[in-house]
Amino acid sequence: MLFAEEDRQTVDFIRKYLPQEVKDKFSEDDLYYFLDAFAEYCEQAGLADSDGEESEIDIDEAAAFMAKLARKEKIGTFDAGDVRWIVDGQPEYWDSLDGE
Numbered sequence: 001m002l003f004a005e006e007d008r009q010t011v012d013f014i015r016k017y018l019p020q021e022v023k024d025k026f027s028e029d030d031l032y033y034f035l036d037a038f039a040e041y042c043e044q045a046g047l048a049d050s051d052g053e054e055s056e057i058d059i060d061e062a063a064a065f066m067a068k069l070a071r072k073e074k075i076g077t078f079d080a081g082d083v084r085w086i087v088d089g090q091p092e093y094w095d096s097l098d099g100e
Contacts, residue, residue, distance in 0.1 A: 007035055013096065014089040022082050033075055034086045037066040062087045 011031045015023065026034075041047075041062045063084040070078050 007032060010035060010090065010093050013093040014086055017089040017092055018085050022085050025078070025082050026086070030076065030078075031086065033070065034066055034083065035090075037069050038062065038087060038090060040069065041065045057087070057091070059084055059087050 011028060014031055015028070018026070042057075044065075045058075045061075047057065060080070063080040063086075066087070067078045067080040067083045070076055070083075
């Protein structure tokens with residue numbers, strides 16, 4: 001239940017973070033999908049295995065991976081440039097939690 005609430009808060013934050021011209025390109029379900037796709041990217045890139053050290057995320061690489069995965073899994077065809085906003089929004093959300 002805790003993870004579901006955390007995902008909901010992340011999606012709400014990202015929805016507000018997206019520029020207006022990008023917001024309409026993603027449904028709420030798409031944003032939840034991309035949260036999972038981002039986690040998969042981190043796992044495959046070895047970022048999930050770090051020893052508590054912050055790993056640098058290649059935003060462009062992550063966005064391209066996620067857009068390609070969405071096409072492969074028949075979720076939809078998304079421009080990696082638009083997906084980049086979602087990737088960029090996640091660390092922004094995490095940073096916003098540090099201020100609480």
